[in-house]
């Protein structure tokens with residue numbers, strides 16, 4: 544039997560992360576988002592992925608906002624080296640978003656460590672650096688909307704336009720489960736009434 548486990552975005556709306564285990568043997572991750580905007584976010588973001596990065600076979604991403612994709616470089620830093628399936632628009636956006644996230648994080652940590660040094664406290668490390676971001680970007684597998692992509696374990700994936708930001712997608716999966724085939728649809732974030740840039744994403 545296949546199972547879906549909620550690893551993030553539980554009792555909050557950020558840190559989107561879901562583990563799909565296909566017939567108990569193939570592990571796929573939907574989203575890998577940064578926790579944002581609460582008291583416990585630093586601890587939640589710094590928490591180790593454990594063995595997950597080394598047993599995962601694929602990552603599927605709905606769109607490039609950091610609360611859905613912002614921890615991908617940390618997943619790679621901790622050992623993930625498989626494909627990251629996303630749309631072409633999302634891949635293009637990740638080039639900007641993740642590099643920017645690493646840059647901002649480095650600046651924040653630099654400032655924090657100056658204060659910590661004066662207070663006699665040990666320095667802290669960023670969640671990831673630009674090297675991790677570049678490795679992450681190299682793992683991205685961009686796909687057009689509407690194309691069927693094979694997944695480990697015999698399932699399939701199709702991206703449908705979600706109209707949220709450039710490249711955003713609703714994820715449609717077929718998942719083998721105990722001799723049957725289940726359909727799983729993950730909406731991601733939907734809609735955005737005024738985005739001129741998004742329209743460019745329709746040109747494939």
Ligand SMILES: [Zn+2]
Nearest residue numbers: 606608707732
């Ligand atoms: Zn979003």
